[in-house]
Amino acid sequence: MPILELKNVSKSFGSGPSRVDVLSDINLSVEDGEFVAIVGFSGSGKTTLINMVNGLEFPDKGEVLLHGKPITGPGPDRGVIFQNYSLLPWLTVYKNVKLAVDEVFPKMSKKEKDQHIRKYVEMVNLSHAIDKMPKELSGGMRQRVSVARALAMNPEVLLMDEPLSALDALTRGTLQEEIVKIWSQDQKTAILITNDVDEGILMADRIIPLKPGPKATLGPEFKIDFERPRDVTEINKDPQYKRLRNDILEYLIEVGSTRRQVSDQKYILPDLKPTMPGRVRFGKKKKSNKVKYF
Numbered sequence: 001m002p003i004l005e006l007k008n009v010s011k012s013f014g015s016g017p018s019r020v021d022v023l024s025d026i027n028l029s030v031e032d033g034e035f036v037a038i039v040g041f042s043g044s045g046k047t048t049l050i051n052m053v054n055g056l057e058f059p060d061k062g063e064v065l066l067h068g069k070p071i072t073g074p075g076p077d078r079g080v081i082f083q084n085y086s087l088l089p090w091l092t093v094y095k096n097v098k099l100a101v102d103e104v105f106p107k108m109s110k111k112e113k114d115q116h117i118r119k120y121v122e123m124v125n126l127s128h129a130i131d132k133m134p135k136e137l138s139g140g141m142r143q144r145v146s147v148a149r150a151l152a153m154n155p156e157v158l159l160m161d162e163p164l165s166a167l168d169a170l171t172r173g174t175l176q177e178e179i180v181k182i183w184s185q186d187q188k189t190a191i192l193i194t195n196d197v198d199e200g201i202l203m204a205d206r207i208i209p210l211k212p213g214p215k216a217t218l219g220p221e222f223k224i225d226f227e228r229p230r231d232v233t234e235i236n237k238d239p240q241y242k243r244l245r246n247d248i249l250e251y252l253i254e255v256g257s258t259r260r261q262v263s264d265q266k267y268i269l270p271d272l273k274p275t276m277p278g279r280v281r282f283g284k285k286k287k288s289n290k291v292k293y294f
Helices: 046-054 093-104 112-122 139-154 168-184 196-204 239-262
Strands: 004-013 020-030 034-040 061-066 076-079 157-161 189-194 208-210
Touching: 004 046, 020 046, 034 046, 034 196, 034 239, 046 076, 046 157, 046 189, 076 139, 093 112, 093 139, 112 139, 139 168, 168 196, 189 196, 196 208, 196 239, 208 239
Parallel strands: 034 189, 034 208, 076 157, 157 189
Antiparallel strands: 004 020, 004 061
16 A cells, blocks of 8 residues: 555635635555655645645645545654755754754653764764854755754655755755665655756656646656666766656646646746766666657
């Protein structure tokens, strides 16, 4: 049985003439240890979707299930890495992580907590900054603290809501690799919300597009069969990667164009960014003669 399921989920906000139907008929199953990326247009409802998994929002119709049981609110079984870091500015790196550890592991001894906190701070390469305040850290370092805090909760499901979108390209590429490296150590179930197709290909096992709203729904999945570890040294040279990237972008552009014909709402296409250097090994994939978007 899948660890996480969304069954016929719909979500709207407001009422009467101001009602907005954000999501409609969302169906998704995620297996234990799987890394899934939801990619789509800005404003299509990706954050609303992840908030329902996190328990911050609830569907108007359908069910969101964890281990076959309805999600009724936030819980330590789901760790969240937000886009805006969400650190308490008056606490050090150590104490920001400790806040989560105290909440999730109240019976853990003081010594065990200290070891646990330091383990995850070291895991994100911030031991040298463990006593610094958030204002003393760069944006990338702050996001590392968010990653450490989420992982220190030892959640069953790791939820990432565009966690790297505010970072520069170099820092973003570095953190992509580090998050995947950390994830690969125990392969927790992970859901990544992103508007960067390349990020999804690098990190996920599956990419599922979210069509633009109103009444956004999930499109066909794109399976990422490339072997891990994935880095991107030769990724721009590999025709299999290029075909996959092209297929995803072509689908998104097609559904975006169709939606604009029936709506005045503007949509921002997912990021088209050059990939960063690294290492990569790929499996086989069928050939395609479709137009390339590079």
